[in-house]
Amino acid sequence: MATPLPRLLVETGVELFESSITDANFxxxxxxxxxxxxxxxxxxxxxxxxxxxxxxxxxxxxFDVDLPDLPPPFRTTEI
Structure with a gap:
């Protein structure tokens, strides 16, 4: 997970795009x-x-990498 983000995206096959969601909580x-x-x-x-x-x-x-939860106010939800 220490790989530079652009390279990590390529190596994992993840495509990043900018969201149109403007909610500050997103x-x-x-x-x-x-x-x-x-x-x-x-x-x-x-x-x-x-x-x-x-x-x-x-x-x-x-990718089921075991990490501690993000600190508040961040939280994740699986849908």
Whole structure:
């Protein structure tokens, strides 16, 4: 998980795209395509640190990497 984010995305086959969701409480989402592949939706206008941290955490969740929960106010929900 220490790999630079662009390389991590390529190595895991995750496609990152900017979300149109403007809610300040939205930090990102992962969508697993029925045809295969994983989409990572991230909001625009966030700090590089927040984007990098949340993206890595969401990727780790998809690949069952054991990580501690993010600190409040962050939380993840599986739908």
């Amino acid at each position: 930090c990102g989402a992962v969508v697993q395509r029925k045809k295969g592949g994983i989409l990572l939706s991230m909001p625009t206008g966030r700090s590089e640190l927040e984007t990098d941290t949340v993206a890595r955490y969401l990727i780790a969740q998809v």
